[in-house]
Amino acid sequence: MVEKKKRRLYIRTIILSVMVVAVAYTLYANFTKDKHAKLEIGDDAPDFVLTDMEGKKHQLSEYKGQGVFLNFWGTWCPPCKREMPDMDSQYQVYKDQGIEILAVNIGDTEFQINNFVNSHDLSFPILRDKTKDVKDMYRITNMPVTVLVDPDGKITQVEVGELTEAKIKGMMESIKPNS
Known part of the structure; x- marks a missing residue:
């Protein structure tokens, strides 16, 4: 009992x-x-601070007044590999027109990223999201993902998947600050 x-x-x-x-x-x-x-078009882009491969800190809110082409990628991602040269080509055209590319690498080692950047001769800032906090903040589940942030800090577009050079050009035109 x-x-x-x-x-x-x-x-x-x-x-x-x-x-x-x-x-x-x-x-x-x-x-x-x-x-x-879920992030929606018109939402304020969540602010973050990440360090690039040269050790410089980048805070998204410091780019207010500029258009930001925020790209989430990985060295292991075939579509990422294909779109990066096109992104760099358009960056050369738009960097002096108030557009910044911030390419956020998710989870790769510094060695892997440096090899990738050197083999593709990329000139825009490559940021490391070592902890994947920014990835989570932006609800990134697949890659590549590009988030467009207008000069007011608002999200204007979220594009999942590989981008063509023509698409990249159109996206950059859409976030170009008024002169």
Whole structure:
């Protein structure tokens, strides 16, 4: 009889523990749902600070007044490899017209990134998201992803997948500051 009561107490304790965890998770999910909501066109672009391959810090909000072509990529990503030379080509055209490319690498080592940058002779800033915090902030699940940020700091377009040079040119024109 005593053994049966102990077993029942043990089972009730487990059930109560599971219920407490479920309630705690539900509360957490509700209080943080704004952080995990999908980014929409017209939203303020979430601000971040990342370091480039030369050790210079870049804060997105410091680019207010300029258009920002924010590209998330990886060295292992074939579409990323194909679009990078086209991005660099258009960067040469638009960098003096108030457009900045910030290419955010997700999860590669410094060695891998440097090899990639050198083999493609890229001239725009390559930022490292070592912790993947910015990736999570922007809800990046596939790569490449390009987020356009207008001179007011608003998201104007989110493009998933490989970009052609013509598409890149059109995107840069769309975020070019008024002269």
